[in-house]
Amino acid sequence: xxxxxxxxxxxxxxxxxxxxxxxxxxxxxxxxxxxxxxxxxxxxxxxxxxxxxxxxxxxxxxxxxxxxxxxxxxxxxxxxxxxxxxxxxxxxxxxxxxxxxxxxxxxxxxxxxxxxxxxxxxxxxxxxxxxxxxxxxxxxxxxxxx
Amino acid sequence: xxxxxxxxxxxxxxxxxxxxxxxxxxxxxxxxxxxxxxxxxxxxxxxxxxxxxxxxxxxxxxxxxxxxxxxxxxxxxxxxxxxxxxxxxxxxxxxxxxxxxxxxxxxxxxxxxxxxxxxxxxxxxxxxxxxxxx
Numbered sequence: 001x002x003x004x005x006x007x008x009x010x011x012x013x014x015x016x017x018x019x020x021x022x023x024x025x026x027x028x029x030x031x032x033x034x035x036x037x038x039x040x041x042x043x044x045x046x047x048x049x050x051x052x053x054x055x056x057x058x059x060x061x062x063x064x065x066x067x068x069x070x071x072x073x074x075x076x077x078x079x080x081x082x083x084x085x086x087x088x089x090x091x092x093x094x095x096x097x098x099x100x101x102x103x104x105x106x107x108x109x110x111x112x113x114x115x116x117x118x119x120x121x122x123x124x125x126x127x128x129x130x131x132x133x134x135x136x137x138x139x140x141x142x143x144x145x146x
Numbered sequence: 147x148x149x150x151x152x153x154x155x156x157x158x159x160x161x162x163x164x165x166x167x168x169x170x171x172x173x174x175x176x177x178x179x180x181x182x183x184x185x186x187x188x189x190x191x192x193x194x195x196x197x198x199x200x201x202x203x204x205x206x207x208x209x210x211x212x213x214x215x216x217x218x219x220x221x222x223x224x225x226x227x228x229x230x231x232x233x234x235x236x237x238x239x240x241x242x243x244x245x246x247x248x249x250x251x252x253x254x255x256x257x258x259x260x261x262x263x264x265x266x267x268x269x270x271x272x273x274x275x276x277x278x279x280x
Contacts, residue, residue: 039230042155042156042230042231043228043230043231044228044229044230044231044233045226045227045228045229046221046224046225046226046227047224047225048221048223048224048225049223053221053224057258058194058258059192059257059258059259060256060259061257062257063257084181084190086181087181087183089183089184090181090182090188091182091183092179092180092181093181094178094180095179096179097177097178097190097192123194123195123196123197123255123257123258124194124195124196124259125194125195125258127219
């Protein structure tokens with residue numbers, strides 16, 4: 001941190017310092033706001049007696065660069081999205097699209113029949129179908145009158 | 147605070163005069179990167195779930211509008227148990243400062259990302275003037 005003694009005629013430069021600190025704070029705050037508030041990729045989950053369907057929005061990623069693993073009832077989606085690199089002579093006006101590595105873990109409320117898990121990637125949306133293990137499907141018990 | 151602070155969430159489109167949408171579906175503003183080089187603008191927009199036929203791009207005067215239709219997924223027998231993103235169409239409007247060569251615009255979509263190449267018109271390109279010694 002800067003602790004500087006300033007003379008009266010130094011008012012302008014101290015204002016600049018304050019401005020700089022303000023900018024740094026802004027950057028810190030915005031970084032924590034964008035990384036901490038929500039996980040990436042955003043995911044929706046549908047469920048039924050048959051199992052679950054997980055859909056994640058991951059635009060701009062190659063399907064080969066997504067790694068899906070399933071251990072017991074924990075689903076993990078890993079991947080990375082490359083950053084657009086500025087070419088010689090290019091300038092950037094706006095950069096809102098996020099890049100980098102991501103890991104997402106979802107705990108499912110049932111055990112999955114791992115042999116029948118299917119994953120599709122279409123138009124930037126990953127869709128994973130997770131059928132419930134046969135042994136865990138709810139069974140209907142019929143009542144017999146005597 | 148920086149005005150362009152983006153939430154990690156999808157941004158819903160807010161109309162300029164604060165009026166409400168008459169459409170029943172939600173509309174989101176796609177996150178966009180814009181790069182400029184000396185002869186063209188490159189625009190990349192995240193539009194997950196948008197097919198090639200669902201994209202609509204218009205350029206009127208120098209107002210560029212991109213729209214993308216998203217189909218709402220429907221899984222019979224399943225119910226939505228947990229949700230982190232809303233499903234709706236995408237729309238965003240940009241005002242372009244340079245004169246664009248309309249015939250040279252190229253639009254492609256891959257893995258839910260729209261890529262637009264907007265070449266600058268010849269007339270608007272900066273010209274280099276050589277100085278000759280007498």
